[in-house]
Amino acid sequence: MTKVLHIDSSLFSGEGVSSLLAGRYVARLREQDPTIEVLHRDLAADPIPHLDLKRLQAIGTPEAERTPEQRAIAAEADQLIAELQEADLLVLGVPMYNFAVPSQLKAWIDHVARAGVTFRYTADGPVGLLEGKRVVIVTSRGGFHRGQETDTQIDHIRTTLGLLGLTEIEVIYAEGLNLGEEQRAASIRKATEALQRLAAA
Template sequence: MKTLLLIRSSLLLGNGQSNRLADRYVAAWQAAHPEGRVVVRDLATHPVPHLDLARVGAFSTPAEQRTPEQQALVAESDALIAELQSADVVALGLPLYNFGIPSTLKAYFDHIARAGVTFRYTAAGAEGLVKGKQVLVFAARGGLYQGQPHDTQTPYVRNFLGFLGMTDVRFVFAEGLNMGEEPRREGLRAAEADIDALLEPVAA
């Protein structure tokens, strides 16, 4: 049975276009995989705590030396990692906030990036340990950023996922959403067409 992990990060919840685009894909994925399982991680309704000294200390302390308090902190990260590792497909709804990703998503990234757990350093360099997954990123932007120097979000997300071993990453962009009614319609239409194109091999 295949598992899809849906990660929502828009603060607008059901009104967020990145969430809506991700939901469109997930609905079609479910139709193509009626026996599949969908796990939802909504970072707006259930935000992950940001890193602090206590959490960093717990992560870096050997398991056998952790206090009960440290074990509880690590358990939160372990659960997120296990959830990710169990997924075959990851769908990420990604809004653009001030040229970057939502802080809640950054906190999530900080919890799943663990040396010796999701990546390791070898003589040949870093090796990601989260492998064999397809990641689909549904990016919604108010302006036009794709392919421009000021789009720092796309390479950051791609590089981060690749560092953990997730190299099969595809982006669907909906842009110009705050530039007027016509650009908004065109941006959403283009994104929906891209999603439909992604679904063709899934349905097959």
């Protein structure tokens, strides 16, 4: 059975364009295969705290030496990694905020990228420990950035997920969303069609 980890990061939760589109894609997958198992995380409704020193130290402290508070923090971080390890497909709804991913999603990335668990260092450089997973990213933007210098967002996600071994990545763009109603509707329609084609592939 296919396991899907679906993560939305729009500040507008389910109302965000990225969330709506990612949700449509997952719904289409479900129509095609009702047996798929979907775990949905809405990082705006249920935020992951930013990785501060307290959290970093809790995760880095050997299990037997952790305080109760550190155990709770480490368990939360372990749970995020387990969800990713178990997934066959990762679906990310990702708005562009200030040319980057939402800080809510960055907090998730900071918790799942863990040396010795999701990647390891070798003499030849880091090696990802998560294999055989596909990733679908739905990115929504107010303007147009694809293929331009201002698109620092997708390179960042590709590099960080690549570090973990997630290299099979499809990106669907919904751009120009704040450039008038007509443009917005056309971009959403185009992205929906691209996602339907992807789901059927």
